[in-house]
Amino acid sequence: MSGSSFLKSVDDLKRAGLVAGDRATALADVAARYAIAITPAMDALIDRSDPNDPISRQFVPDAAELMRLPEEREDPIGDAAHSPVEGVVHRYPDRVLLKAVHVCPVYCRFCFRREMVGPQGLGTLSPRAMDEAFAYIAGHPEIWEVILTGGDPLVLSPRRLAALMERLSAIDHVKVVRFHTRVPVVEPERVDGALIAALKASGKATYLALHANHPRELTPDAGAACARLVDSGIVMVSQSVLLKGVNDDPDILAALMRAFVENRIKPYYLHHPDLAPGTSHFRLTIEEGQALVASLRGRVSGLCQPTYILDIPGGHGKAVISASDIENQGGGCHTVQDFRGGRHSYPPQAGE
Secondary structure, three states, X not given: OOOOOOEOOHHHHHHOOOOOHHHHHHOHHHHHHOOOOEOHHHHHHOOOOOOOOHHHHHHOOOHHHHOOXXXXXXXXXOOHHHOOOOOEEEEEOOEEEEEOOOOOXXXXXXXXXXXXXXXXXXOOOOHHHHHHHHHHHHOOOOOOEEEEEOOOXXXXXXXXXXXXXXXXXXXXXXXXXXXXXXXXHHOHHHOOHHHHHHHOOOOOEEEEEEEOOOHHHOOHHHHHHHHHHHHOOOEEEEEEEOOOOOOOOHHHHHHHHHHHHHOOOXXXXXXXXXXXXXXXXXXXXXXXXXXXXXXXXXXXXXXXOOEEEEEOOOOOOEEEOOOOOEEEEEOOEEEEEOOOOOEEEEOOOOOO
């Protein structure tokens, strides 16, 4: 039976029927290294009769997390290399990440910041660090967009979020504020009038990128939370991670993207899993990912097409890694592949 409280330890998982006794013993070392948290909403979605349940796979720890490959890195996308002051990542000229908090309502087992988040992670920015972060943003007029991430920024109280947004309202060159969050899916009851007012308190254009990886996460309660956000004027986009055993299936991936669009959320990024420690059991090859993304063409509406990307290790930014549909044959001639795999000349040759 699913419970009605947060699950935050191996003992909690055992009592909730999510791990058996022998497995619980093996997970003690995982829990000592990486944070655990599952909300009631996600707990209720887990099918305890299915050992391969995709919701369980995302949130219930696995002993495989202690297996670290040589190429895996504690900071896989190089945040630290582009952090001029604590809490700010300035990788691209016109936008910055503002990591005000490093805790989350749930802890994904594949998280690329898993070494930084959680009760034993970097914590919430101190008032002094927050002042330095805002001074940096105010002092760089090229910054057009501020992206609040972490951790999950929506774990902050509406009062604290509103205070952050009001500080951004005073920085004229910042025109867009974006939030990266799982809250509308994993804790939809938090999305109330007070939270929405706080999200909009900057007076800037406000976007919210929702992280979900399986269509079952878009429950009626989650849909209602998203509707409250969209109806308030907040634009929603999606971000998902392509995960082995969760969404590495053309039908599941198509259903996820359709679920986003049905909830007025534009599919945005589909991430290839990052090289975070202990996450190799989630990673597909790039070629497998390209084939899955190609399968969406012709299968679902253009509204449902995400951009498949890789964060280049070392802090070098994102690269689009969808398979190319066009090859240059020279002399101004190209070969183009359609969504069924057929190949065609462009411009067409005589008789085509």
